[in-house]
Amino acid sequence: MLWELEIKPLGRDGERERVCDEFDLLTHAERGGDLITASARGFLIEGDLTEEHRERLTGEVLLDPLVDAGTFAPVGTRAAHSYTVLLKPGVMDPVAQTVLDTLRLLGAPATAVRTFRRYFGPPEIPSLDRDVLFRKVLANDAIEQIVVGPVKAAHLAVGSPYQFKLVRVPIRELNDDGLVRLSKENTLALSLAEMQQVQAHFRDLGRDPTDAELETVAQTWSEHCSHKTLKGTITLTDHGTGETRTYKNLLKETVFGATQTIRAALGANDWCVSVFADNAGIVTFDDNFHICIKVETHNHPSAIEPYGGANTGLGGVIRDLLGTGLGAKPVCNTDVFCFAPPDYDPNKLPAGVLHPRRVMQGVVAGVRDYGNRMGIPTVNGAVLFDERYLANPLVFCGTVGIIPKDKAFKQVYDGDLIVAVGGRTGRDGIHGATFSSLELTHESETVSGGAVQIGNAITEKKVQDVIIQARDRGLFSAITDCGAGGFSSAVGEMAADLGATVMLDQAPLKYEGLSYTEIWISESQERMVLSVPPAKWPALLKLCEAEDVEAAVLGTFEASGRLKLSYEGNVVADLDMHFLHDGRPTVIKSAEWRAPAPAPHAPARGLEAEAAHDALLAILGHYSVSSKEWVIRQYDHEVQGGSAVKPLVGVMNDGPSDAAVVMPVLGSWTGAAVGCGINPQYADLDPYWMAAAAIDEAVRNVVAVGADPKRVAILDNFCWGNIHDPQVLGALVRTAEACRDVAVAFGTPFISGKDSLNNTYATQGGERLNIPHTLLVTALGRVPDVRRCVTMDLKEPGNALYLVGTTKDELGGSHFHLVTGRTGGHVPRVDLATAPKLFAAVHKAISGGLVRACHDLSEGGLAVAAAEMCFAGGIGADITGLPGELSDEAKLFSESPTRFLVEVKPADASAFEATFAGLPVARVGVTLSDTRLRIAGANGEWLVWVKLATLKEAWQKPLRW
Missing domain, CATH: 3.90.650.10 (PurM-like C-terminal domain)
Known part of the structure; x- marks a missing residue:
């Protein structure tokens, strides 16, 4: 039987107030209160629940009788007119999963649970108001659906059994237009030259690729995973100097080149351990531990679904630390956000773009919930505002961790088992890697909604506990996370120098109906892939069972040089590893740098007292400068007990700290300072000096609290607009050149980084909205003694x-x-x-x-x-x-x-x-x-x-x- 538990607040209806305020903001009207009269939340529960079960659930588990009133009823029997918001089939629902697990622990015979939000209002709503209310306020069409009136049993349906059918993609006979269309229609994000390379490869093999093979190539060659622009050949024409400079690998010759220069100068005193080689950068810390750091971006998903995008952005970078070496323990998080002003005129919003206030609230909530629930303090960050981030907000999430000195490196061995640990696989996050490599358009919310994931921090916390224990017991030889590209990326990267055979039907699934390709490329969260010696598998399985973490053997790493996938005994992919990882054609681009025409420079003049007073107050009140206390106080920055310098300081604990300082190893006075620098407004004048200022700001922030400038490592995060525009690309090259020059001058090595390109938005009218050239520099400094901070x-x-x-x-x-x-x-x-x-x-x-x-x-x-x-x-x-x-x-x-x-x-x-x-x-x-x-x-x-x-x-x- 399908039951419905509807829960209403006894006092203030905060959710009703929120949606009414948002409706009024978007319509410049005050009619929200007339359209939504009350709200509720609740659960759809499938199972033979007795009256005793239902009374216990309402009295002890699913609501608080002091503030909530809840009633059970069979689904579809409630009479009041309502609009019920449900997650779409296949979207991760972590609350529902937790409730289902709880019900089973209580012995309640439940088989399925779904959460819902419900709003009550008049039977008839004017069409224009209904459009705003349904599409922009009550639900996010990327992940949610609205049911008008009674909910039906069909709304719990997720998947039906999958009937195997091998799909081959007819690519060999396509002309160039057909190749471009195939890439676009399937969200492959491959250029014509890349599609031609794939076509030529399979012509040589005398067959067409399977869908799984084509998708594997697409994610491996994506901008998100391979960073092909920064690693490509770029010729820059500098119109200021008349010079032409060619970089065969921009990243290697600038950012990474600076680190090589610094390490060579340090010689025997080199304190870098692993840079640009693993999921995070690692440097020495004390006699027993190294310290590592990674900062990721999750921009495109956050533009479509702010909560889920930011939520999984933080979850993903935490997994990067767990997948570094043989597993690092996260000790703190950091975040930086770039939004359009929260008071932006709603009437000017392009089609498909969420209001920046909604984006900001969703992003902050997503980071808050993931970090707090995992018990990792969020200690440092920044929030910037500029109208040019309207369609492409930027979400940077970082994590710092510690790792024992003897656990900093890993190795996959021939014969090791491929073991998946953590969450189950579903349809959430499919095409996330390729979607993140494309520009956004007014259609992205609909076309790419499936690329958005929803995280489950509780599952990841359990996975973390298992990984750290298994690491210390030597139960695996290598590890990485299932991030962009899912199993395709994780197994593909781990097996790059060997080969692998994978049985996709062995992967634990959230529900029925997934095809072999969906299993392979899904980006469902909270999953790690381990390389496990066969003799260690029983002990690892026993540990996972003890911690209530699922683990399954998917296959074997083997020295075949091939990636072989099967489903129920059927071969669904057989790819040459060399082609997969080295077959992509080199990206060749031309770039230009032409300094913007100088604006008239206002002559220096005496500053009147009134003008100085007003300017000071105006700057303090600018969104980018003003207090971020509303954000910071939602984060737990005290958990783990190691925060020495907080994000808010002063006599009332509300002043803006320059950087945070944590003690990663409790009992030791050695600290780690985390700071950041970001100045996109300078890039409008000269991106070279913008980058220099960002590095300088990040370093001086950590130095200001007590970090030793001789032991500061930095990270780069490039977020750029339309890199197919030579002028935009030229600004990126000039920024990279500054990174090289300033890092070498300061002696601050880059140890990790990430780029997010094509942060541009194509409107229905053909206008292109580029973000400002944005470089985030994060600094990690060693503090000799936190008592001196x-x-x-x-x-x-x-x-x-x-x-x-x-x-x-x-x-x-x-x-x-x-x-x-x-x-x-x-x-x-x-x-x-x-x-x-x-x-x-x-x-x-x-x-x-x-x-x-x-x-x-x-x-x-x-x-x-x-x-x-x-x-x-x-x-x-x-x-x-x-x-x-x-x-x-x-x-x-x-x-x-x-x-x-x-x-x-x-x-x-x-x-x-x-x-x-x-x-x-x-x-x-x-x-x-x-x-x-x-x-x-x-x-x-x-x-x-x-x-x-x-x-x-x-x-x-x-x-x-």
Whole structure:
């Protein structure tokens, strides 16, 4: 029998308020309250539940009687008019799975469970309102369906038995138009040259490929998996210098090349362990452990289904750590988001694009739920806003982990078993790898909805526990995660140097009906693939059973040089490994760099006090600068007990920390600092200096809290627009060149990275919306002793304030220009010779106990840094005598890099100044007990005189949701 448990809130109906507010936001009306009168949530449960079962479920398990009221009824018998939102068949429903497991533990005879949301309203809704309500508010068509009126038993159906039929794709006789059409219609994301290569290969074999073979080639050759543009041949024409430069492998010759140069210079003191060779980069940490880090992107899925996209983005990067070496233990997460402003006019939304406020709320919730449920603290990140991220929001998720020194490397051996551990396989996430390699269009939500996955953090936590135990017991020889491409990618990569035979019918499935190809390329979450010696399989199986984690043998790694797939004894794929991994034609592209025409540069002029005051408050209130407390407080950043410097600091724990510091090994005072740098607005002027500024910001963030600049590793994440445009590609090349130059100058090796290209959106009218050129740089620094760490909040009155670094007239791309509407000016440039010396001196001063507070100068320059330090510590300041022959606006708001504002006790002033001998440093102010900030101009008059409460309110108000 099919039962329906409907649960309604006893008090405030928060879900009704949410959907009404969202409807009103999108329609500029206030009719949401008329259309939705109440909401409910609930479960569809299939099983012979007795009255005793139902009473126990409502009284003890599925609702809280203090705040909920729930009633059981046979499905389809409720009379009230309603709109019920259900996940589409095949979409992962982790809550339903948890409920089903719970019911079975209680002895309730349940066979299936589905969750639902339900909304009540009038029988008739005007067609325009209904369209907005159904498509943009109540449900996401990519993963959900709406049932009007009573729910029927058919809505629990998922799959019917699969009848095997081998599918061959007739490719050998297709012309070029046919090849292009085949790639597009099947979401293969292969170019004409690549399709021609596949065609030629199978012509040589004298047969057509099976669908499984073609899909395997597509995911292996995808931009997402093979990074073929960055590894391709690119010829750059630099119109500024007249030079032409050709890179045979852009990534190898710039980003990775910088690391090779640095490691060669370090020689015997090289502290890199594994770089660009595994799922994450690994560097040395202490006598017993190495530390590793990876940052991934999950942009396209998050644009279509924000919660699921971000949820599985974080879950995926956590699995990257579990699949590094023989398995690293995650110790903290980091995230960076780029959205359009949350107050964007809904009437201007292109077709198929979600409102940025909905995207932001869904993304934050997705990261929150996954990290919190796994018990991993989310400790660092950033949120940026720019209208150009409207159709392509960016979601970066990172994880840091530790791994025993003797577990940092892995090896697949001939004869090892291919073992799948973790979640079951379903249709969720099919074509995720190839979908992520394409541009988005108004049709993406419908055409590629199946590429979105929904994660189950509880399952992944159990998988993590099994992997760490199995690692320590030596039960496997190699491991990787099922990320993009699923088994196809995981097994294909692990078997690249050997070969493999896989029996697809041995994979545990979520439901019936999956074809052999769907099993092979599904990106269902929480799955790992292990290489297990046959003698170790019984012990591994026993461990998995003890931890309630499913494991199954799918086949064998073997030295055949071929990838062989079978289903119920039928051969469904037989691919040559050399062709699969080395047969892709080299991408050859032309790129151009032509500096944008300089905008008129506003002449320097005296800054009026009122203008300075207004500009400071406007910058503090800019979405990109303002407090992200609404986001941060949803994350657990204390779990595991190792957070030494929190994301929010200060007397009220609400000031913006420069970086987070964690103690990965409890009982040890050695710490890891995590920070980031991202400045896409500078790329509008020059992407080279944008990249330089991002690296400088990431490094100075971790140095500001106590990291040793000689032990800072960095990661690159390129997110770019339409790379088929030579100008857009030219900006990417110039950015990569800066990564090489700055990393070598700083001695900060890149140890891992990820690119996400074609973040562009094609509208119905043919207009193309590109994101800004965006480079995220993440820094991982070693902190010798966390007890020496400092935070950015001012500590007590009577101390001296020092400005470290040189301020220049560099307002180009600044937030001062953003809030005042100005253009032009010079983009901030990093002094590659001086910056490393300044980092070393700051670290020496912090290590020597000479620093009470330290804050890097970034968005908004000196004025914003001083304001943040003051209101975070509840301590006032007077800033006078700013050095340099610059305009007041440049002194206050220039965003010149490699600068810090430092609080020092008077008794330590001489020692502090001596530490910076020969370097740019100036005493610029004093801390006060008065709760206000004053900043003097060149003429000695106060340009800024404002209460700390006013500053803090301006900073906290915009995202106080």
